[in-house]
Amino acid sequence: MNELQFEALLPFIVLAAASMAVILLIAFRMSHTVIQVAAFLMACLVIFAMWYVKDTLPQSVPPLFVVDGFGALFTGMIIFSMMAVGLFSYIYFEEREENPKEYYILLFLATLGAATLTISTHFISLFIGLEVLSVSLYALIAYLRNRNNAVESGMKYLVLAAVSSAFLLFGMALIYMETGSMEFERIAQSIKESSSSVLFSMGFGIMVVAIGFKLALVPFHLWAADVYQGAPSPVTAFIATVSKIGVFAVLLRFAQSVNLPQYPLVISIFSVIAMASMIVGNLLALRQQNIKRLMGYSSIAHFGYLLVAFLPGNAAGVEAAAFYLLAYSITLLAVFGVISVLSTRMKDAEDLVIYKGLFHKQPILTAVLSICFLSLAGIPLTAGFIAKFFILASGVQQNLWLPVLVLVITSVIGLYYYLRVISTLFAASSSTGTTAKTLHPFFYISTYIALIVMMLLLFWLGIFPGRAVEGIREFLLIR
Template sequence: MNELELQALLPFMVLAASSLVVILLIAFRLSHTVIQISGFMMMCLTVICMWLVRDTLPREIPPLLVIDGFAAFTTGLIVFVVLAVGLFSYIYFEEREENPKEYYILLFLATLGAAVLTVSKHFISLFIGLEILSISLYGLIGYLRNRNNAVEAGLKYLMLAALTSAFLLFGMALVYLETGSMDFAVIGRHVQSSGFSVLMILGIGILLVAVGFKLAFVPFHLWAADVYQGAPPPVTAFIATASKIGVFSVLLRFGQSLGLQNEQLLQGIFSFIAIASMIVGNLLALRQQNIKRLLAYSSIAHFGYLLVAFLPGNDNGETAALFYLLSYSVTLLCAFGIITIMSGTKQDAESVSFYQGLFWKQPILAVVLSVAMLSLAGIPLTAGFPAKFMVLASGVEDSRWIPVLVLVATSVIGLYYYLRVIGILFEKPEEETAATKVLHPFFYYATYTSLTVLMLAICWLGLFPGNVIDGIRQLLQLE
């Protein structure tokens, strides 16, 4: 490994070191506040390192990794998400019965796993990144072990993740048996010269099962609602954003390397999964009275929308997918930030009825949550509108008419349950909401400020998406 390759790896080395720093801080018995601030500084240092290495991109680190503009964007988005999740985690766990210090070790390890997925170009690095991510999530989901829902959610995710690993390894074995390589580029060249054999399609299909579990595509979605409900809100936010960004990034890279969209059978499979996810996700969300379960089923639909951008397999589809991931992540951080700040010491603010009349009690939080719901619904002047429009445009450009029509129809269905939540916020309150305990005013008000900034970012992305889209296209040219 030469100096330039080592320099390109610097942000990932800082991510790996962040968990070691937390371990040392715990060993010296430092406080939760010190650990929180140190973790925040490590994430900021990661961002600085990414900025410093930008001129060295793209950089291939054989045989496992490639750090290019695509990886820089997705890794940066993951780190941004973790900065917000870390802030939410402080005000949530500071008031809980569990010692929150070890939580940050798991959070930073999961971040490292998701980041490794974004730079993977080989089955080995894909498996390593996915396992680091999954094993960390077992502990994060069940961290509040005194709650039955948390333990149940952790066990469900553990069993399904083990099943996912088995499918992943078997699919890799079949592809390796056919091509003699586990490098995406080599496999792609084999496909170009020999086409998709039966064994290759079978191996990719089994790999798709593993990816489908991680992204909660239909029919691999049964774990999503229970895990979203049982996990602490900051962890749910991480699963819904950073975790899925990492997995979807490696799916995009793998699809582009092999040209999966050019095989008619695989194209049909992806189209079916996209259509089923959009329909089932929206229909299951219609009757939900638990906001975390509502967002879980909503996420199934949104990743169905993302598959519409994946189907063309071209630069426009890739740009649309990345912008959608950005808009979706910022929006969900707003929603789960509100859930976090509204949760009490004994119970999370899960029930939709808990938010009745919130505008008359805490208008800032109500406005932030309203904007987040409008963005998820794809209403103009919010980030969700240009994101969904770009996905639609990429599908229309490639003549994917059935998925596009289903996307439009299911988006109309989604309006009902998003607007229902907004309506509840502005109803007359029936009872007083429990006041949030303020132990450290600086972090409490920092959370209010961050939620306001995220809301403004949603509006800015909705009003002026052009600069961000141009930036994404420039980064994609560094491949």
């Protein structure tokens, strides 16, 4: 490894070192507040390292990694999401009986696993990154072990993730048997020279099981609502953003490397999965009275929408997918940030009745939630509307009429449950609510500022998307 290659990997090295630094802070018996502040500063250091090395990109680190604009873009989204989750984690865990210090070790390790996926160009690095992410999530989901659903959710995720990893390895083995390589580029080259690609199609079809599980796509979605409900609210936000950004990024990179659209069978499978996810996710969310389960089913539908941008396999689709992930991540982080603020020591603020008349008690949080749900519904002047427009445009360009039609119809269905939550916020005040927390005002003020900034970002991206699109395009050109 030469100096430039080492510099390119510097953000990921800093991310790994951050988890070790947290271990040392715990060994010296530092307080939760000190660890929280140190974790935030180390996340800022990762951002600085990314900025420092950006002029040296792209850099290939054969055979496992390539650090380019694509990886930097999705890694940036992951670090931003992790910083927001870390901020919400403090107010969520501070009053709870479990020691929250080890939580930050797991958070950094899971982030490292997701970030590794964004720069992976080899099945080995893909598998290692995915397993580092998954093993950390097992513990994060069940972290509040005294809660009724936490251990159950952690066990369910562990068993299903282990099964999906087996499918992933078997699919990789079939592709290796066909091509004789595990590097994305060499796989693509071998397929071009081969007269038959049956084993490749079978292998990737089996790998779709693991990918579908990680992205909670139908019919691999059965874990989503239970895990979303049972996990601590900041962890749920992490799963919905960081975990899925990493998996989707490596899926996009692999699809571009092997020119996936040239395989009609694989594209047909993804088309069916996309349409099924859009339909099932929206229908299951219609009658939900638990807001965390509602967000779980909603995420199934949204990643069905995202697959419509994945199907064309062109630059417009990748740009649309990147913008959609950016808008969706900001929205989900804000929603679960509000849930974390309203949660008490004994119970998460997950029942919809808790939010009845919230406007009369917490107008700022009501405004944040309202804009977030309007964005998820795709209402104009929000980032969600522009994101869906870009996905529709990329689908129409490639004549994907059926998935586009399903996207439009299911988006209309989604309006019902999003607007139902908003109407609940402005209903007559309810006596059911959450008790006030007794935390240092600095952390509350910081959290409220973060939520307001996210709300304004949704407006900015919805009204002036051009700057963000140009930035995404510039990153994607660094290849």
